[in-house]
Amino acid sequence: MTWLRGYAVLYLLFLYAPIILLPIFAFNDSTIIAFPLSGFTTQWFSEIPNTPALVKSVQTSVIIALTTAVLSTTLGICAARAGAKYTFPLKAPILGFIMLPLVLPEIIVAVSMLVVLLALGLPLGSWTVVLGHTLICTPFCIAILNSAFANLDPSLEEAAIDLGETRASTFRLITLPLVMPGIIAAMLISFTISLDEFIIAFFLTGTEPTLPVYLWGQLRFPQKIPVVMALGTILVVLSIILLILAEMARRRGLHRTGTQDSGGFL
Amino acid sequence: MTAIVSLKDVQKYYGTYHALRGVTLDIAQGEFFSLLGPSGCGKTTLLRTIAGFEDISEGTLILSGQNMADVPANKRPTNMVFQSYAIFPHLSVGENVAFGLRKRSDLNTKEKAALVQDALEMVGLVGFEKRAAHALSGGQRQRVALARALILKPKVLLLDEPLSALDKKMRDQMQNELRQLQRHVGITFILVTHDQEEALIMSDRIAVMFDGEIAQLADPQTLYRRPISRRVADFIGVMNFLPANASGNKIDIPGLGAATLTPEQCPGGTPSGPCTIGIRPETMSILFGTEPAPARETNGTVHELAYYGDMTYYDIALPGVEKPVTLSMKNLVGRRVLERGESTRISWDDRALVAFAD
Amino acid sequence: MFRNSQTARGLTLIAPPALYALLLLAVPLLAIFAFSFWSQDFLTIDYTPTLNNYREALSEPLYTELMMRSVLIAGAVTVATVLLAFPIAYFVSFHVPQSRKSLWIFLITIPFWTSYLIRVFLWKVILGYNGVLNSSLLSIGIIDEPLTFILYNANAVVITLAHAFAPFAILPIFVSLEKIDRSLLEASRDLGENHVMTFLRVTLPLAVPGVVAATLIVFIPTIGDYVTPRLVGGPNGLMIANMIQTQFLKLNNAPMGAALAVIAMAIVTVIALFFIFLNRRWLKGRNS
Numbered sequence: 001m002t003w004l005r006g007y008a009v010l011y012l013l014f015l016y017a018p019i020i021l022l023p024i025f026a027f028n029d030s031t032i033i034a035f036p037l038s039g040f041t042t043q044w045f046s047e048i049p050n051t052p053a054l055v056k057s058v059q060t061s062v063i064i065a066l067t068t069a070v071l072s073t074t075l076g077i078c079a080a081r082a083g084a085k086y087t088f089p090l091k092a093p094i095l096g097f098i099m100l101p102l103v104l105p106e107i108i109v110a111v112s113m114l115v116v117l118l119a120l121g122l123p124l125g126s127w128t129v130v131l132g133h134t135l136i137c138t139p140f141c142i143a144i145l146n147s148a149f150a151n152l153d154p155s156l157e158e159a160a161i162d163l164g165e166t167r168a169s170t171f172r173l174i175t176l177p178l179v180m181p182g183i184i185a186a187m188l189i190s191f192t193i194s195l196d197e198f199i200i201a202f203f204l205t206g207t208e209p210t211l212p213v214y215l216w217g218q219l220r221f222p223q224k225i226p227v228v229m230a231l232g233t234i235l236v237v238l239s240i241i242l243l244i245l246a247e248m249a250r251r252r253g254l255h256r257t258g259t260q261d262s263g264g265f266l
Numbered sequence: 267m268t269a270i271v272s273l274k275d276v277q278k279y280y281g282t283y284h285a286l287r288g289v290t291l292d293i294a295q296g297e298f299f300s301l302l303g304p305s306g307c308g309k310t311t312l313l314r315t316i317a318g319f320e321d322i323s324e325g326t327l328i329l330s331g332q333n334m335a336d337v338p339a340n341k342r343p344t345n346m347v348f349q350s351y352a353i354f355p356h357l358s359v360g361e362n363v364a365f366g367l368r369k370r371s372d373l374n375t376k377e378k379a380a381l382v383q384d385a386l387e388m389v390g391l392v393g394f395e396k397r398a399a400h401a402l403s404g405g406q407r408q409r410v411a412l413a414r415a416l417i418l419k420p421k422v423l424l425l426d427e428p429l430s431a432l433d434k435k436m437r438d439q440m441q442n443e444l445r446q447l448q449r450h451v452g453i454t455f456i457l458v459t460h461d462q463e464e465a466l467i468m469s470d471r472i473a474v475m476f477d478g479e480i481a482q483l484a485d486p487q488t489l490y491r492r493p494i495s496r497r498v499a500d501f502i503g504v505m506n507f508l509p510a511n512a513s514g515n516k517i518d519i520p521g522l523g524a525a526t527l528t529p530e531q532c533p534g535g536t537p538s539g540p541c542t543i544g545i546r547p548e549t550m551s552i553l554f555g556t557e558p559a560p561a562r563e564t565n566g567t568v569h570e571l572a573y574y575g576d577m578t579y580y581d582i583a584l585p586g587v588e589k590p591v592t593l594s595m596k597n598l599v600g601r602r603v604l605e606r607g608e609s610t611r612i613s614w615d616d617r618a619l620v621a622f623a624d
Numbered sequence: 625m626f627r628n629s630q631t632a633r634g635l636t637l638i639a640p641p642a643l644y645a646l647l648l649l650a651v652p653l654l655a656i657f658a659f660s661f662w663s664q665d666f667l668t669i670d671y672t673p674t675l676n677n678y679r680e681a682l683s684e685p686l687y688t689e690l691m692m693r694s695v696l697i698a699g700a701v702t703v704a705t706v707l708l709a710f711p712i713a714y715f716v717s718f719h720v721p722q723s724r725k726s727l728w729i730f731l732i733t734i735p736f737w738t739s740y741l742i743r744v745f746l747w748k749v750i751l752g753y754n755g756v757l758n759s760s761l762l763s764i765g766i767i768d769e770p771l772t773f774i775l776y777n778a779n780a781v782v783i784t785l786a787h788a789f790a791p792f793a794i795l796p797i798f799v800s801l802e803k804i805d806r807s808l809l810e811a812s813r814d815l816g817e818n819h820v821m822t823f824l825r826v827t828l829p830l831a832v833p834g835v836v837a838a839t840l841i842v843f844i845p846t847i848g849d850y851v852t853p854r855l856v857g858g859p860n861g862l863m864i865a866n867m868i869q870t871q872f873l874k875l876n877n878a879p880m881g882a883a884l885a886v887i888a889m890a891i892v893t894v895i896a897l898f899f900i901f902l903n904r905r906w907l908k909g910r911n912s
Binding site: 004005007008011012014015016017018019021022025033034035036074075076078079081082083085086087088089091094095097098100101103104105106107108109111112113114115116119131132134135138142192196198199203212215216219225228229232235236239240242243247 | 630631633634635637638639640641642644645646648649650651652653655656659708711712714715716719726730731732733734735737738739740741742743745746747749750752754755756759760787790840841844845847848849850851855865868869872873878881882885888889892896
Binding site for chain 1: 317319338339340341344345346348349350352354355356365366368369414415418
């Protein structure tokens with residue numbers, strides 16, 4: 001099966017082609033993004049902190065992403081817990097509806113929310129972006145937390161109650177520690193999605209653009225591109241670190257509950 | 267008998283499914299009691315209603331003199347050993363055992379540690395308190411689960427198929443240990459099992475359950491020797507069933523001839539007309555050569571045999587009986603193993619017969 | 625511990641996410657639906673119900689062409705992505721040792737988590753007239769002049785989206801391949817089939833649910849993609865999402881945009897249902 005291995009390597013090359021180019025152009029001493037390279041520079045990196053609009057957009061995005069992560073993980077915990085432990089009328093349709101944003105083109109989520117917000121006369125701003133991002137991140141959180149809650153042996157909670165704990169203290173002492181890796185993974189993933197999301201932010205942002213919206217504006221100006229490349233490089237490194245952390249958290253969770261590793265996040 | 271657990275006409279419905287159909291039961295203080303039955307018979311449901319994990323649809327449950335209707339699981343004087351053991355994977359062995367002591371404000375840290383030590387010693391796990399829970403073997407997990415439950419000195423310890431996850435050797439050993447432990451602590455144990463042998467070995471009394479009802483409640487010997495129905499007899503060990511015909515206390519058994527049965531040989535009531543006679547394989551034997559029969563005897567042919575090493579099981583075809591009867595012989599020194607097709611004499615004792623109404 | 629209180633607990637827990645989805649998804653979707661039957665003159669909305677938006681959307685060549693193109697591009701992206709992804713999923717599932725599988729899956733998902741916008745832009749850099757691909761090919765002498773059919777057209781959109789949605793296609797196929805009991809393959813070989821026939825008669829049929837899932841997961845977001853057509857599609861690579869955006873933000877014709885959004889959703893739903901139906905039929909045929 002050597003040809004299959006060869007194909008796999010070529011495919012990985014295809015997957016990584018853009019990401020490999022990113023640092024190359026970020027350190028390239030030219031405003032033209034093309035080969036041949038002209039020389040090495042760290043100028044574009046040092047320009048990042050000196051571009052106030054860029055710094056501001058990073059701040060805006062981080063605040064939005066943090067808020068989104070907390071909100072969507074909280075909603076995800078509720079839904080995953082309800083789905084794993086309880087039966088109630090219309091369970092499947094309700095859960096299906098909450099997962100719907102996963103299969104809805106983002107442009108539709110964006111315009112429909114925009115229409116309602118404008119009709120209600122509400123001002124657009126970071127909070128409207130948070131609302132939209134929480135909507136699309138919650139299904140991802142649920143998908144991750146579902147497996148965390150499903151891996152939880154229900155007799156562990158019963159054992160705690162049997163040993164005298166209340167429902168609330170059982171959740172605190174047993175459930176929460178055991179699903180914590182799932183919670184961390186869900187927060188990291190929703191943070192990453194929110195940080196990178198463009199369409200909804202593009203439609204719902206107010207006067208303070210998020211980072212992707214800011215970048216979108218910069219892509220039209222060739223002289224700004226190298227700085228974008230530098231920033232992109234930093235973002236790639238950061239998201240790889242975040243992903244590794246999330247994966248480690250997930251594995252620790254599997255290890256703790258003693259279950260077998262069964263693949264990645266999705 | 268002072269009942270520590272008392273159930274009266276307990277009913278349990280899951281929607282339209284009737285899981286417990288009027289269970290009435292008294293369990294004495296210090297008793298080793300087993301709930302035995304096939305899967306889906308309601309034995310686990312019954313155990314979980316005692317623990318408080320399931321509510322009772324109708325009827326009453328009294329534990330140690332107190333009605334449990336409004337008492338939640340965490341306030342009941344029961345503790346449970348779960349089928350999966352439910353060892354908290356994020357806590358060490360010591361933390362697991364100490365788990366239930368958290369709210370005991372009457373104890374200081376030192377006293378709690380001493381209790382944990384005692385509990386670990388009781389189950390033979392001294393020196394394991396720092397061990398991570400997932401680094402334990404099946405037998406060790408079970409011991410942790412036992413220590414964790416017994417440290418709270420419950421009035422009743424509930425065990426949900428605690429040995430089913432262990433291999434045969436370990437299971438035999440734990441059966442012994444559990445029995446000794448129960449005698450040592452003197453706490454009432456209620457064991458749920460589908461393994462009839464396990465129930466016979468360990469219990470003072472056994473309730474056999476079918477379809478949400480108690481079919482028979484008796485001590486192991488009575489249960490084995492005098493099963494109340496053909497279904498119970500079939501579930502506990504091996505029994506031959508022969509069609510027969512009863513008139514008065516005389517029973518005519520094709521293949522074995524006529525016999526007179528005492529009332530206690532008819533635990534389900536004295537039958538009349540067509541009925542079934544049961545006899546256990548080990549109460550019959552093969553007569554070698556001209557050996558005189560200790561009781562009654564008849565002639566037959568070896569239809570099939572299975573050699574088990576210590577025992578040989580023979581299926582003996584009897585004239586006038588459709589199905590061969592099974593009997594077992596110990597493979598004593600010098601005792602021959604018969605061959606298929608060989609003619610032989612077999613003997614039995616009428617006192618071993620049990621009659622069931624059809 | 626009573627059953628009705630179990631139900632109450634479940635409902636209490638599900639209420640926050642359900643209400644959230646109701647307020648921020650159901651209400652807006654209904655609003656879009658309502659909007660599509662209204663009309664807008666400059667900045668005032670006329671609430672008289674009308675089918676004019678739909679009539680225009682379905683008769684005006686500009687719109688119908690865009691919709692056709694969106695479906696065709698999304699279809700091409702889906703076919704390309706799934707075809708390219710299957711061998712990878714197969715390779716990782718069948719030819720990578722168990723201990724290294726999660727590393728491979730991890731490697732495959734990493735590019736997906738890096739800025740989408742920048743990735744699309746970099747494809748523009750790769751595929752451009754003076755881009756990485758053309759300059760490399762020129763320098764090794766494979767071509768004499770730069771290729772022009774790979775940027776600012778539908779091809780560029782297909783290549784870029786096939787890259788962007790690769791993990792979405794690989795993961796479901798991988799999961800379905802992982803579920804296949806390996807002794808089935810040995811049984812097929814034992815019964816006299818060679819590797820190729822075993823693949824065709826056992827592996828492939830059992831992987832169908834994964835392929836269907838991959839198809840849907842790629843197709844649905846692709847048909848509504850905005851960034852890629854704008855950045856690398858050129859005038860002939862634009863798709864329905866670009867028009868919806870234009871209607872809402874540039875032409876101030878929200879009702880028309882709403883009608884286009886509803887039509888896009890309808891197309892997605894019909895195609896998705898078709899595939900789900902196919903999958904059901906397939907599973908049913910196998911089980912009976």
